[in-house]
Amino acid sequence: MLLHFSPAKPLVSPPNLRRNSPVFLISPPRSLRIRAIDAAQIFDYETQLKSEYRKSSALKIAVLGFGNFGQFLSKTLIRHGHDLITHSRSDYSDAASSIGARFFDNPHDLCEQHPDVVLLCTSILSTESVLRSFPFQRLRRSTLFVDVLSVKEFPKALFLKYLPKEFDILCTHPMFGPESGKHSWSGLPFVYDKVRIGDTASRHERCEKFLRVFENEGCKMVEMSCEKHDYYAAGSQFVTHTMGRVLEKYGVESSPINTKGYETLLDLVENTSSDSFELFYGLFMYNPNALEELERLDMAFESVKKELFGRLHQQYRKQMFGGEVQSPKKTEQKLLNDGGVVSMKDTSSSSS
Numbered sequence: 001m002l003l004h005f006s007p008a009k010p011l012v013s014p015p016n017l018r019r020n021s022p023v024f025l026i027s028p029p030r031s032l033r034i035r036a037i038d039a040a041q042i043f044d045y046e047t048q049l050k051s052e053y054r055k056s057s058a059l060k061i062a063v064l065g066f067g068n069f070g071q072f073l074s075k076t077l078i079r080h081g082h083d084l085i086t087h088s089r090s091d092y093s094d095a096a097s098s099i100g101a102r103f104f105d106n107p108h109d110l111c112e113q114h115p116d117v118v119l120l121c122t123s124i125l126s127t128e129s130v131l132r133s134f135p136f137q138r139l140r141r142s143t144l145f146v147d148v149l150s151v152k153e154f155p156k157a158l159f160l161k162y163l164p165k166e167f168d169i170l171c172t173h174p175m176f177g178p179e180s181g182k183h184s185w186s187g188l189p190f191v192y193d194k195v196r197i198g199d200t201a202s203r204h205e206r207c208e209k210f211l212r213v214f215e216n217e218g219c220k221m222v223e224m225s226c227e228k229h230d231y232y233a234a235g236s237q238f239v240t241h242t243m244g245r246v247l248e249k250y251g252v253e254s255s256p257i258n259t260k261g262y263e264t265l266l267d268l269v270e271n272t273s274s275d276s277f278e279l280f281y282g283l284f285m286y287n288p289n290a291l292e293e294l295e296r297l298d299m300a301f302e303s304v305k306k307e308l309f310g311r312l313h314q315q316y317r318k319q320m321f322g323g324e325v326q327s328p329k330k331t332e333q334k335l336l337n338d339g340g341v342v343s344m345k346d347t348s349s350s351s352s
């Protein structure tokens with residue numbers, strides 16, 4: 001049987017303490033072999049050292065806002081060995097204890113736990129009121145604040161306005177959520193901007209330790225300014241949510257002959273309608289580029305209609321003033337009868 005040495009003091013420093021560390025697994029000469037009971041104690045000692053090391057490298061993370069998104073992120077942070085304490089306006093103590101986090105109904109009590117990181121998982125619309133009344137004075141002066149809002153210039157400005165200047169600031173946006181990141185985060189973009197990290201090695205290491213969770217989950221790490229994020233996100237995430245909501249209003253429904261493209265539209269409607277209208281409104285109100293994108297969408301829609309009507313107009317002219325006559329009579333008829341009301345479903349033509 002392979003027994004361990006009995007170490008009078010740790011043989012390796014905790015960071016090197018790996019399951020198969022050769023220091024612990026070499027077979028000692030007979031004269032040094034020890035009894036099974038000693039071996040058990042050493043095993044305990046080894047696990048204790050490991051857990052001490054894990055504890056010393058764990059971050060104490062306070063999650064503010066423990067709704068759907070906060071719980072979703074917290075599960076993974078806990079899985080990476082971090083110590084989670086949480087607070088929300090509603091009582092989520094059961095949800096917290098079910099994943100191994102502690103819940104505090106009073107933000108003062110939460111702050112007195114002296115977290116290393118405060119992670120804001122609040123909604124875009126409630127963030128300012130949370131920060132305005134937050135008891136910063138109870139935190140350690142080097143605390144790192146992180147947000148995960150879907151807009152970035154806005155929380156950056158709020159952090160710079162409300163946080164004491166000794167605090168570190170990391171603005172992030174996981175470009176996924178409880179639906180899209182339900183099975184894996186691998187390959188999904190994680191955007192971050194180190195807005196203000198104090199000039200010491202330990203502060204940088206703490207920030208890296210937080211980011212490492214996402215890195216180790218396989219996220220595509222994208223370091224990008226908050227301004228650039230908002231520029232890209234208005235043209236991607238906001239447009240996606242807008243189209244989803246437009247199609248929902250239009251009333252897309254599954255048919256017996258769905259094409260693949262149509263299936264993606266149905267998925268889009270399902271995904272965007274499962275997010276709150278509050279999120280959609282936040283994407284619009286607090287991304288400085290969103291209004292422009294909405295106007296561009298409107299113009300694009302008009303332009304596509306114009307293109308179609310332009311062709312139809314040509315048909316009509318040909319019919320009126322001679323030339324060959326082609327098929328789309330019903331659509332044309334409807335447009336003319338209704339004085340411009342569009343029926344794009346042309347029942348007279350069967351072409352693909």
Ligand SMILES: O=C(O)C(=O)C[C@]1(C(=O)O)C=C[C@@H](O)C=C1
Nearest residue numbers: 150174175176177178179180181
């Ligand atoms: O996966 C989900 O549940 C999402 O809705 C994720 C989603 C989105 O796809 O727009 C919503 C909010 C997050 O900021 C990032 C992405």
